[in-house]
Amino acid sequence: MEDNELIRRCLQGDKAAFDELVHRYRDRVYGIALYMLRDIELAEDIAQEAFLRVFQKLGLFDQRKGAFSKWVATLTVRLCLNALKKKNRDGQLLINTSELDGNETQQQDFSETPEEVWWLNERRRIIKDLLEILPPMQRATLLLRYGEDLSIQEIAEALKVPVGTVKAWLFRGRETLRRKLKEAGVM
Amino acid sequence: MNECHKLLPLIHDWVEGCISFEEALIVQEHLRKCALCNSIILEWLEIGDEIAKLLPINAPQKFGETLSLKFGEISRIPVFELIFGWFLAVCAAVCFKKILASFALLFLHSLSNSFSWIELTLNYIYLIFNFL
Numbered sequence: 001m002e003d004n005e006l007i008r009r010c011l012q013g014d015k016a017a018f019d020e021l022v023h024r025y026r027d028r029v030y031g032i033a034l035y036m037l038r039d040i041e042l043a044e045d046i047a048q049e050a051f052l053r054v055f056q057k058l059g060l061f062d063q064r065k066g067a068f069s070k071w072v073a074t075l076t077v078r079l080c081l082n083a084l085k086k087k088n089r090d091g092q093l094l095i096n097t098s099e100l101d102g103n104e105t106q107q108q109d110f111s112e113t114p115e116e117v118w119w120l121n122e123r124r125r126i127i128k129d130l131l132e133i134l135p136p137m138q139r140a141t142l143l144l145r146y147g148e149d150l151s152i153q154e155i156a157e158a159l160k161v162p163v164g165t166v167k168a169w170l171f172r173g174r175e176t177l178r179r180k181l182k183e184a185g186v187m
Numbered sequence: 188m189n190e191c192h193k194l195l196p197l198i199h200d201w202v203e204g205c206i207s208f209e210e211a212l213i214v215q216e217h218l219r220k221c222a223l224c225n226s227i228i229l230e231w232l233e234i235g236d237e238i239a240k241l242l243p244i245n246a247p248q249k250f251g252e253t254l255s256l257k258f259g260e261i262s263r264i265p266v267f268e269l270i271f272g273w274f275l276a277v278c279a280a281v282c283f284k285k286i287l288a289s290f291a292l293l294f295l296h297s298l299s300n301s302f303s304w305i306e307l308t309l310n311y312i313y314l315i316f317n318f319l
């Protein structure tokens with residue numbers, strides 16, 4: 001069933017439709033929260049808060065402005081940024097990214113040799129580590145742009161900043177990652 | 188090399204497809220002769236692909252259960268809070284009316300010392316307000 005149909009049912013009070021929406025997006029929402037907050041418990045809490053907000057604000061969702069997945073991702077990132085501001089947790093590395101490795105739903109290409117697989121995994125691990133040291137706004141823009149496929153314009157609207165600022169955050173974030181990966185010899 | 192460094196933000200905007208026509212011409216002209224910037228673009232694209240692969244992450248097993256509990260909390264009609272709220276509102280309204288009436292009486296009373304009929308009327312008004 002399409003998202004829009006589920007949303008329509010949800011607005012009519014169908015709890016099962018809401019549960020299905022949660023089931024579809026909970027791993028993405030939780031992933032964003034975890035990368036943004038770097039705290040397993042807080043990420044779970046914020047991801048749930050995001051779904052409660054989704055439920056409360058569902059009537060405001062306008063499908064002409066973009067996909068439901070983007071709307072949920074935006075809402076999650078905003079909640080994460082607020083949580084970071086409130087708790088001032090940024091700068092504290094509360095989890096080791098290797099804890100996430102077993103959790104991920106990643107596909108592996110079996111046509112690659114073991115060396116290539118090792119190299120790709122190593123690069124992914126370093127990207128995860130590096131993502132966590134980026135300033136929150138750069139991290140948020142990178143996740144929304146490449147993780148959730150939002151356009152620069154959409155990110156600017158979501159974070160309520162000028163397009164130029166988003167462009168600068170994206171460039172700085174991606175360039176920092178590239179340089180660090182070069183230094184680590186995995187790019 | 189220095190030119191590359193200066194142009195990199197613009198090249199990134201070009202990769203993202205948010206650049207003016209004039210700027211695009213400058214970038215394309217540079218890319219025609221610069222292998223380094225071409226390789227940087229490929230690396231940026233790889234990084235974008237890698238970030239895309241970071242999501243999703245499996246949510247904890249009890250995620251749905253805990254969410255349902257929270258969902259139940261926000262969906263509950265707060266009967267007790269509603270009754271208590273109304274009670275407080277009525278109390279506040281009554282007290283406010285009494286206070287207002289007493290002040291008005293005091294003020295007018297001071298003006299009407301020599302006119303006993305006004306005093307009488309005011310007393311009546313005070314009584315009515317108190318009663319309400």
Ligand SMILES: [Zn+2]
Pocket residue numbers: 190191217221222223224225
């Ligand atoms: Zn160049």
